[in-house]
Amino acid sequence: MSKSGRRPLIAGNWKMNGLRSSxxxxxxxxxxxxxxxxxxxDVLVCPPSTLISSCVAAVYGSAIAIGGQNLHAKASGAFTGSISAEMLADLGATYVIVGHSERRAYHHETDDGVHAKALGARRAGLCGIICVGETQEEREEGRTLDIVRAQLAIGVPKGAKASDTVIAYEPVWAIGTGLTPTPADIAEVHASLREMLGQLIGAEAAKVRILYGGSVKPGNARELMAVENVDGALVGGASLVASDFLGIAAAYA
Known part of the structure; x- marks a missing residue:
């Protein structure tokens, strides 16, 4: 448990990577x-949906949780190719990523859509990891806090609790680029998100974990995880290499 009283979470997002051999x-x-x-x-791995069942079996009885990377807001229906929160839960997933920047950019997901998906995750008993973040252009325009607060205000459902909601701040320009904001920049954003959560869900905001994501590596994890209001990491590429992911988790050793 961290000094904040919030239990850190190290989460890996494999994105569209991985076969049974992974x-x-x-x-x-x-x-x-x-x-x-x-x-x-807490440690979480979110493989592609094709591997969820195999990964759940692989970690059975261990401390590792398995999650999904996306979901459809509805429980079922004529939505060819989609997967519901109930389907993820049925496979043994306990978390699901909601509104990742790549989903927003490539699949045109909206804040309202993120809200609906977060409700879907809650409906099925999953913990939704709601992602927010600004582009390079928005940062250069000085709009970072406005953007992430607006995404949070719409995306987080009424009555959200620490048991069903995690927030992940991922500056879009830092994902997979090797670039990271300064610790001071991250602290400013996370403090603003915490304050905004307080407006949305009251005292429960102090219990909700806010992760940082964006080129997190073993070499910078300890510094990043020490930033105020950072309660863990959402890790992309480094989570595909066991030694790298373990090196990031070791920031809390």
Whole structure:
């Protein structure tokens, strides 16, 4: 447990990567986590939906959780190719990423759509990781706080709780680029998000975890995880390599 009282979460987003031959990566993460570390933090891997069942089986009985990367807001229906929160839960997933910047950019997801999906996750008993973040242009225009607060205000459902909601701040320009904001920049955004959460859900805001994502690596994880109001990381490419992901989790060792 961190000094804030919020239990850190290290989450890996595999994106559209991984075949059945990739399951040993999850097994290596499982075997590389010490009981001492998992007594203090939560660890999550979000593989593509084709691997959820296999990964759930691989980590059975361990401290690792498995999640989905996306969902349809509806529980069922004529939505060819989509997957519902209930389907993810049926496979053994306990989390799902909602509104990742790549979904917003490539699939034109809106803040209202993110809100609907977050409600869908809650309906099925999943914890939704609601993503917010600004583009490089928006940052250069000085609009970072306005953008992320607006995304949060619409995306977070009424009555959200720490048990069903995690927030992830991912500056779009830092994802996969090797660039990261300064710790001071991250602290400013996370403080603003915490304050906005207070307006939305009251005292519960102090319990909700806010993750940082965007070129998190073993070499910078300890510095980033030490920033005020940062309660863990949403990790992209580094989560595909067990040693890198374990190195990031070791920031809390």
């Amino acid at each position: 399951v040993p990566v999850v097994e290596a993460i499982r075997d590389g986590l010490s009981p001492e570390l998992t007594s203090r933090i």
